[in-house]
Amino acid sequence: xxxxxxxxxxxxxxxxxxxxxxxxxxxxxxxxxxxxxxxxxxxxxxxxxxxxxxxxxxxxxxxxxxxxxxxxxxxxxxxxxxxxxxxxxxxxxxxxxxxxxxxxxxxxxxxxxxxxxxxxxxxxxxxxxxxxx
Numbered sequence: 640x641x642x643x644x645x646x647x648x649x650x651x652x653x654x655x656x657x658x659x660x661x662x663x664x665x666x667x668x669x670x671x672x673x674x675x676x677x678x679x680x681x682x683x684x685x686x687x688x689x690x691x692x693x694x695x696x697x698x699x700x701x702x703x704x705x706x707x708x709x710x711x712x713x714x715x716x717x718x719x720x721x722x723x724x725x726x727x728x729x730x731x732x733x734x735x736x737x738x739x740x741x742x743x744x745x746x747x748x749x750x751x752x753x754x755x756x757x758x759x760x761x762x763x764x765x766x767x768x769x770x771x772x
Contacts, residue, residue, distance in 0.1 A: 643691040644760035645682065645720075646734065646752050647713050649674050652682065653752030655760045656689050661767075664760035666753035674716055683723040694727055696720070697734030697759045734759050 640661045646653030652673035655666045670685070672678045686694055696717045699709045706714075714731070721729045734755070 640692040641690060642693045642695060642760060642764065643686050643689060644695045644697070644756045644763065645673075646697045646756040646759060647673060647716055648752060649712065651750065651752045652678070653750060653754070653756035654682075654685065655753055655757035656691070657760060657764060661764055664757045664764060666749040666757040669750045669752045674712075679716075679719060679723055682720060686724050686727055691727060694720070694724065694729040695732050695760060695763050696729060697756065698731040699734055732759060732763050 641659050642657040644655045652670040655664050657664050670678055670681050673682055701707045
């Protein structure tokens with residue numbers, strides 16, 4: 640099962656995709672201004688092009704676990720994405736610390752946002768390993 644992970648931000652959306660077995664996460668080119676109509680269409684097109692079975696969107700909770708302004712913006716954007724990509728399931732997943740981990744990776748071939756999406760996806764895949772599709 641191929642999964643697409645998104646690290647949403649109003650300026651850029653980091654993107655990572657799993658291999659067809661749902662084992663490896665690879666960061667790919669980020670999407671500029673995903674909150675615009677054009678940006679949202681690009682995310683939806685990417686999901687269809689990559690033939691993903693699920694989309695995981697990083698939920699930026701505060702360190703306390705509470706919602707922040709960014710959390711609320713991400714939830715609103717995710718609802719718009721759900722409408723755009725039906726019937727592909729879209730879920731939110733706690734992304735605390737993914738950006739900090741991605742920053743330490745030192746890989747400059749992809750954006751830090753997409754590396755954060757890959758960290759998020761690796762964590763999600765590990766949690767869901769062995770589950771039926």
